[in-house]
Amino acid sequence: MPKSPFKTERSIAQLAINERAIVDHCADEALSAQLLEIGLVPGQEVMLLRRGPLGSPVYLKAGKNYLAIRSKEAGQVLLQA
């Protein structure tokens, strides 16, 4: 990602392995509705556990839930600064 002079929001896709962060919101409403149900909720801590063979999907720990989403979708889940 090129550095932007403006405030940039990082997404789950940009997390390093074993890095923790707090979920802010999801940019896609339809995706958001489904992520909520499986336990990826705003205000919650997420940790990137590992990435799949070609960088996707990403394996996350969100609260007590262990989830995998594709990196494209992970790019929609923005993190608190």
Place this chain on the structure above:
Amino acid sequence: MMKVALVGNPNTGKSSLFNRLTGLSQKVGNFPGVTVDKRTGEMNLGNGQSASVTDLPGAYSLYPTAPDEKIVLEVLANLKHPNFPDVVIYVADAANLERHLLLLTQVADLGLPVVLALNMVDLAEASGIRCYPDRLAKELAMPVIVVNGRTGLGIDVLRAALPKARARAKPFYPIPADWQALAAEIQRRWPAPSDYHALLMSHHLGLGLPAATDQEQLQALCKRSGLRSIRGQVDETMARYDFIGAVVARSVENVAQSGSATFSERLDRVLMHKVWGSLTFFVILLLLFQAIFAWSKGPMEAIEWSFALGAEWLKVNLPGGWLTDLLTEGVMAGLAGVVVFVPQIALLSFFIALLEESGYMARAVFLSDSVMRKFGLNGRSIVSLISGLACAIPAIMSTRSIRNWRERLITILVTPLMSCSARIPVFMLLVTFVVPGDLYWGFFNLQGLVFMGLYLTGAGAAIFSAWALSKLLKVAGQGFFLLELPSYKMPHWKNVGLTVYEKVVTFVWEAGKMILLISVLLWGLATYGPPSQMRTAEVQARAEAVAAQLDTVATADLMAAKRLEASYAGLLGKTIEPLIAPLGFDWKIGIALITSFAAREVFVGTMATLYSVGSAGDGDLKTVGQQMRAAKNEAGLPMYSPAVAAALLIYYLFAMQCMSTAAVVYRETNSWRWPVLQIVYLTALAYLAAWVTYICLA
């Protein structure tokens, strides 16, 4: 009789509890109109009365995205549904109530009496999470019972609680003020027992409303309200989570020392590792492959042998005539064609159930998703493609877990290219014409190499077609790839056993009906023909037999061959001869293509009849092979040259000669469009590939 429904998220041990409650009284069927497995059974309530229990598919919420999940909504929010329950048993994982209670609050808000069954309390305690069921019961205002589906703990308490369960007085989630007018209007016009029920009707337009006019009215009503249902869904979920978070904080104690990795996390470091994980997965695939082929061989041969024996016995002991012929050559052959696949399907579903129960399957999906996605498929497609090596029918049924419709459709369309077990007898017969069976350097068998090449070609064609379809198909693929990775568990053998039993029964009934029907139809086509031509054929056969001084067995064989030639199937074979001539095929192969249209393995039996060896249908590979070797074409050269045999092999590798698969595709896609497209593209592919093969080798 009281009706009970089991509801809960996936991976909560719901099935174990269901097995515990119903014992062996359970039945597997389909929900009306859809192909979602429905498991029902009877349970004892402990007071001398019994109740019928339905195990609903696992779901995360009442906003479904997959067909399995949709059933939960349709059963629970439709008063007229035959499985609409009187009481709901909601099964939740005690270690993760924060998420599991979401669907519980939704189900309770529909106005249904709910009993909460807390499962896996022992596992929760081991990881430092202590639940206080009495506090939880007070907070939720419903009975909360600690159960263990594996040991049977709490089952009797649960039984006794069911008849006493009552609906809650107040909803967990009072619908927001701006939705109230719409909900009230919906409730005024249609039966909706609660505000939340009305809200769901507006979201899932037409829920429980069969008439199109009602649906249109509802749609207009929702449009006028100006409310956006997806926004409403997000707001509702967040509000419920706020409430649940507070409840859990007051009734669950978390003494886990955070930071230390769990057993599953440590195991995942290896099993989900880019290199080690992929390698392990590859080894598991090899084992699976080995199981499908090597271990099922014996039982399959035993089944074929006993059916042949049974048919022979019937022939001897029943009076001769068309009815006996129908029974032995139509019905028995059809039945054998179904039952012979039972060992493979049982073994395959055993391994798949093992992988699912242990929690490994989700890891396999994770590892293969990125590669499969390059070809327009999904990580979950790998399961279907592997299953396709045994039989395309259970393989196509297993695509239901793919939430993205486009990826699911592509998986369904390419799965029949995976070389299924029905192709084995055809390959075995034809491969001998392509390469000699001699051993090289003492162990190296060329035929084995050709066999492997055929499997690889089939798999390659599946992957390539998937890629081509992903470029060509104009079908929207809503639905995201969301995968939950459950913690590893020791498989529960009773659950595995029941799953295998279920899969086998479903296969025998669903595929069996179709295969049997078509076998009987084809028997008719091959037995009857235009009367005058059939008579001429018989007279001719008798004359030839006399002239050649044949014995009775040989005369009967010759008669059978001539009759088949004059039958409707024979006429069809001759009609298509010009069409298949470019591939090097003659009318005899034409007949076999037609008779094996419904099921490939029929090819061998037809060849046996045409080349008059033994009695019809008794396909001894060796003798059929010898007869075919002796066959000459019009130029006086061997008919089955390596080029013709190779072209036939390739044809059978690609063509969709399986009506049961077409029937299953119709049911899974709910449209004739896809099975027809599939038959057309696979036949075209087979024809072209066979033509190229023939041209190159001839």
